[in-house]
Amino acid sequence: MITKKILYWYDNNKRSLPWRNKCSLKRKEYFTLVSEFMLQQTQVKTVIPYFNNFFKNIPNLNALARVGEAKLIKQWQGLGYYSRAKNLKKSAKMIIDSYSGRLPDNFEELKKLPGVGDYTASAILAIVFNQKIIPLDGNIERVLKRILNLKTEEEVKKENLHKQKKIFGKTSRSGDYAQALMEIGALLCKPKNPYCDKCPITKNCLSFKRKDFEIKKKDKKIIDKFYLATLYRNDDQLLLIKNDKFKFLKNLLIFPMTEISQADSLLKSRNKLNLKMSNMNMNISVDFSNIKNKPKNGLWIKKTKLENFTIPTFTKKIFASVKHNL
Numbered sequence: 491m492i493t494k495k496i497l498y499w500y501d502n503n504k505r506s507l508p509w510r511n512k513c514s515l516k517r518k519e520y521f522t523l524v525s526e527f528m529l530q531q532t533q534v535k536t537v538i539p540y541f542n543n544f545f546k547n548i549p550n551l552n553a554l555a556r557v558g559e560a561k562l563i564k565q566w567q568g569l570g571y572y573s574r575a576k577n578l579k580k581s582a583k584m585i586i587d588s589y590s591g592r593l594p595d596n597f598e599e600l601k602k603l604p605g606v607g608d609y610t611a612s613a614i615l616a617i618v619f620n621q622k623i624i625p626l627d628g629n630i631e632r633v634l635k636r637i638l639n640l641k642t643e644e645e646v647k648k649e650n651l652h653k654q655k656k657i658f659g660k661t662s663r664s665g666d667y668a669q670a671l672m673e674i675g676a677l678l679c680k681p682k683n684p685y686c687d688k689c690p691i692t693k694n695c696l697s698f699k700r701k702d703f704e705i706k707k708k709d710k711k712i713i714d715k716f717y718l719a720t721l722y723r724n725d726d727q728l729l730l731i732k733n734d735k736f737k738f739l740k741n742l743l744i745f746p747m748t749e750i751s752q753a754d755s756l757l758k759s760r761n762k763l764n765l766k767m768s769n770m771n772m773n774i775s776v777d778f779s780n781i782k783n784k785p786k787n788g789l790w791i792k793k794t795k796l797e798n799f800t801i802p803t804f805t806k807k808i809f810a811s812v813k814h815n816l
């Protein structure tokens with residue numbers, strides 16, 4: 491019964507999302523691959539314009555496998571976590587070279603694609619191939635925890651959640667069903683103040699019965715980091731380098747940076763900014779210097795062109811914080 495109620499609600503309430511448009515299986519494979527990569531760390535409403543733009547500029551798997559790095563990064567600029575874009579392109583190449591241009595329809599082969607983990611593989615199997623799988627994303631996890639009012643450390647462990655998801659039952663519309671559960675999590679079963687009055691499964695929901703909607707969250711350990719970024723000037727140009735030093739923004743253009751101690755950061759320049767990235771709280775001091783010679787991995791770029799240049803938002807934010815001093 492729960493299956494029917496959820497699908498009925500979905501048919502009448504689902505959002506119109508560009509990757510859900512009716513299309514051939516081949517296009518659906520491409521839509522799902524791109525959207526699932528984009529959605530890995532980013533919310534649906536942020537992803538929509540990026541997805542539309544990406545599809546306009548890189549319309550299919552062949553184009554993705556061939557796209558130049560600058561164009562690829564430009565499509566991703568602002569979405570962050572650029573390794574996703576690079577893995578997406580690598581996956582496209584592998585699908586063309588090893589799977590005749592079509593997504594494999596089994597878990598083991600999908601997991602061989604760069605950037606495809608358990609969740610993305612499960613989502614692809616359900617959405618593209620209609621396999622009877624419930625992928626456990628953050629939204630579905632929350633719905634499951636609420637329905638069963640799971641609270642303790644043991645109850646909310648991933649292995650247990652995978653066991654408990656059998657309560658969702660099975661249907662021949664597996665792809666729609668996975669998306670319906672995600673949609674209930676995203677639109678109704680919100681982390682705070684869920685809209686139970688609109689929910690089709692209140693009768694099945696223990697949290698609703700107990701009026702206890704608190705969700706136990708895993709603590710995300712945030713690490714404080716300290717950096718010194720130096721803006722090297724040469725007349726009206728600034729130096730950018732290809733980052734081969736830090737794990738974040740790998741191979742992308744940044745200002746030359748070094749990691750420093752907290753004590754050093756107190757002594758360094760008065761230009762400071764704070765940026766969050768993944769689990770890092772980055773405290774960045776910014777200094778200026780003049781040089782003429784460009785290092786091997788460097789690039790001079792005119793200050794006036796920097797804001798419209800294809801560089802990570804991270805680099806743009808550092809520039810924006812000090813441009814009045816340049």
Ligand code: SF4
Nearest residue numbers: 679684686689692695
């Ligand atoms: S009844 Fe409320 S708490 Fe339960 S699944 Fe629906 S929205 Fe979530």
